[in-house]
Amino acid sequence: MPMQQSRFRRRLSVVLNSKSFQLATITALLLIVVGIFSPGSLNQFNFRLQFNFLMLTGVVVCGIAPLLMGGGFDFAAGAFGSASALLFGQLLVMFPYVPWPALLPIVFIFAVALGLLNALFCVKFNLVAFIATMGMSAVVNAAVNWNRNAMLLPVTNSSFYSLGNTFFFNVIPLNFFVMVVMVALYSLMLSKSKFGRNLMACGSNAQAARLAGLNPNRMKTIMYINSSVVGAIAGLMAAARIRNVGPGMWAMAGDGDPAMSALVAGMLGGAMFGNQGFLHGALFGAIMVRTVAFTLIQLGADVWVTSLLNGAVMLVSISLDMAIMRIRMRRAGVKGNAPGTNMVMPGVSRN
Numbered sequence: 001m002p003m004q005q006s007r008f009r010r011r012l013s014v015v016l017n018s019k020s021f022q023l024a025t026i027t028a029l030l031l032i033v034v035g036i037f038s039p040g041s042l043n044q045f046n047f048r049l050q051f052n053f054l055m056l057t058g059v060v061v062c063g064i065a066p067l068l069m070g071g072g073f074d075f076a077a078g079a080f081g082s083a084s085a086l087l088f089g090q091l092l093v094m095f096p097y098v099p100w101p102a103l104l105p106i107v108f109i110f111a112v113a114l115g116l117l118n119a120l121f122c123v124k125f126n127l128v129a130f131i132a133t134m135g136m137s138a139v140v141n142a143a144v145n146w147n148r149n150a151m152l153l154p155v156t157n158s159s160f161y162s163l164g165n166t167f168f169f170n171v172i173p174l175n176f177f178v179m180v181v182m183v184a185l186y187s188l189m190l191s192k193s194k195f196g197r198n199l200m201a202c203g204s205n206a207q208a209a210r211l212a213g214l215n216p217n218r219m220k221t222i223m224y225i226n227s228s229v230v231g232a233i234a235g236l237m238a239a240a241r242i243r244n245v246g247p248g249m250w251a252m253a254g255d256g257d258p259a260m261s262a263l264v265a266g267m268l269g270g271a272m273f274g275n276q277g278f279l280h281g282a283l284f285g286a287i288m289v290r291t292v293a294f295t296l297i298q299l300g301a302d303v304w305v306t307s308l309l310n311g312a313v314m315l316v317s318i319s320l321d322m323a324i325m326r327i328r329m330r331r332a333g334v335k336g337n338a339p340g341t342n343m344v345m346p347g348v349s350r351n
Helices: 002-016 017-036 042-067 078-093 101-124 129-148 174-190 194-204 207-212 216-242 249-253 256-267 280-298 305-331
Strands: none
Touching: 017 078, 017 280, 042 078, 042 174, 042 194, 042 216, 042 280, 078 101, 078 129, 078 216, 078 249, 078 256, 101 129, 101 216, 101 305, 129 280, 174 216, 194 207, 194 216, 207 216, 207 256, 216 249, 216 256, 256 280
């Protein structure tokens, strides 16, 4: 009996000290604040809206968070998603009598090609991932705008857009459950599979991983492709909901920059530098970011506060992670810097 109690206490301590529990607690407190100061805001319409926003961020997290864990970085997932969705919309116009699921392989092949192009610059040419993916995002977004003359393309296939406008209990969208399944599968892959363990090893210490016989460049290439394909899935989900594709579709869907939101969520959940094998922390991070933005807006802040919030949260979360890691290392008597503080992006040399 004492042994069982000790085991229970250890498990309880792990749960209480986990980032997921901390983020969930903050989210609950924020909802209580909204309930006190703006009780009318907790209505069906707002909950449905937040579920739709969270759905897109949660899907993109499945591409960006594993890449962060593997030592990569991708700022172009949103641009790739809008380009893939635009291709899908144009295919629907060109082949109106072809069932839309038959067009998806073409869209995903296109997404794979974009992911390979990202990997070419970031892995093969060894460019700074942040700069290279930001450049790719700018180029692809410009191409989408040029193709459509900054005009959205309507999606008229009713069987497709009905998927984005089907709700359970008139609140939870069908695609939200798709996102939950994706997060669960990716989390299991990262934490339980050999591939996930190898990815963590490559993200923690690429040089040690090479000495162990792993190929960090190949792992990152796979993750860049995965990030692009997942971005395409998110783009299709957004298209099904707003019934439009092309430039400005993310803003119309309520998330002006899904890659930025996913990066913030992943970092809040600890998905960086190979130190986290689960995506539920990133999902709770996404929930908290959306709840903070929702709370501030309901209390009178402007809509643009979300962008400010994302940047501030990213800076604070990284700083706190590094500070906590240094404290733990100091207490353990370990000398040196915290993991990630000596991390050099590809193409950058440390003097």
